Amino acid sequence: MSMSEQKTLKQQVTLLELVDRVLNKGVVVSGDITLSVADVDLVYVGLRVLLSSVATLEEPRERISTAGAAL
Amino acid sequence: MITPAATAPLRRNELGWYLYGVAAAGEASAPLARLAAGGAQEVELVAEGPLVGVASRVSLQEFDEAALPERLRDATWLEEKIRAHEQVLERVLEDASIVPCRFCTVYRSEVELRRFLSERREALQAALDRVRGKVEVGVKAFIDRDRFAVAQAKQNDDIRQLETQVSTAEGGRAYLKRRRLEQRVAAELDGFRGEAADRLHTRLLAAAEDGLSLPLQAPELSGREEEMVFNGAYLVTADRAAFEEALALLGRDFRDDGVDLELTGPWPAYNFVPEELGPE
Numbered sequence: 001m002s003m004s005e006q007k008t009l010k011q012q013v014t015l016l017e018l019v020d021r022v023l024n025k026g027v028v029v030s031g032d033i034t035l036s037v038a039d040v041d042l043v044y045v046g047l048r049v050l051l052s053s054v055a056t057l058e059e060p061r062e063r064i065s066t067a068g069a070a071l
Numbered sequence: 072m073i074t075p076a077a078t079a080p081l082r083r084n085e086l087g088w089y090l091y092g093v094a095a096a097g098e099a100s101a102p103l104a105r106l107a108a109g110g111a112q113e114v115e116l117v118a119e120g121p122l123v124g125v126a127s128r129v130s131l132q133e134f135d136e137a138a139l140p141e142r143l144r145d146a147t148w149l150e151e152k153i154r155a156h157e158q159v160l161e162r163v164l165e166d167a168s169i170v171p172c173r174f175c176t177v178y179r180s181e182v183e184l185r186r187f188l189s190e191r192r193e194a195l196q197a198a199l200d201r202v203r204g205k206v207e208v209g210v211k212a213f214i215d216r217d218r219f220a221v222a223q224a225k226q227n228d229d230i231r232q233l234e235t236q237v238s239t240a241e242g243g244r245a246y247l248k249r250r251r252l253e254q255r256v257a258a259e260l261d262g263f264r265g266e267a268a269d270r271l272h273t274r275l276l277a278a279a280e281d282g283l284s285l286p287l288q289a290p291e292l293s294g295r296e297e298e299m300v301f302n303g304a305y306l307v308t309a310d311r312a313a314f315e316e317a318l319a320l321l322g323r324d325f326r327d328d329g330v331d332l333e334l335t336g337p338w339p340a341y342n343f344v345p346e347e348l349g350p351e
Contacts, residue, residue: 015150017209017335020288022153025341026171027198027348029090029187 087131098167119188171339206337212301218329268301278317279305304342
């Protein structure tokens, strides 16, 4: 794995760490706002999308299948 | 950049407010200039009484509820917005305490944002008081099976004997002995996981203001091949000295068993604010 690929992977890992907090935690405001995030399983949706983009960078098949199982 | 509401009726394609979090008015005045100077996000502080909303004007079309499912499928969009959300909160956190909002908290107008800040003042101030002067850190523990097996051989007579038998046996017998050894180490590991998690959480909690044991992450999320045995979040004083000392001691204790600890943060206190803050 080259240095640049390592860096990319590390950035993606940090992103996934972020997803867990930004999409999953923090105050949810209900009421008259544009988005009703409480009704959307953001973590599920977000991780699917982002993991498949990580998987594309890595060994495609294997990672996608294990990622799917984890969700 | 925005048409004053007085001269034009609000339309769906106009700008709304993306709320990153809420801070105390006195504390959060300083970072504004720096955030604006950063250029990546035009962040404004919307002051309402003793509180300020840390917010950006955003296109309501981009953040509309109807458009959300499609946006969420766009990895580039999602990553950009998630990073921006965190980046803004981290900048504010350098100087002020903040109650972080969930991703994509978007108000149609400044009036609605202000109404929220004013109507939920008490709950917001209570949430702010809880995290004032504190940050969240994450602690994860990973176990290296090979190092765990080596440690077990040192501590456990049965396992040491099995290892000797494996090294002296030949052919099919060696295979069977090796399988027995592996099974024995796996059984020890099963017991060790829960015990290690309990010990870590108890000792870290004692060095923190508050703490939570979170679900373990699969290797795809942790980014490490080793198995995660503990995932915790802690609310700690901003200087973190006592907590980091406790963590360093634990790190030394656990290293011999093949366990490595990973510290993340400081984070805004995502795990230590009320989840729901709706109308009363």
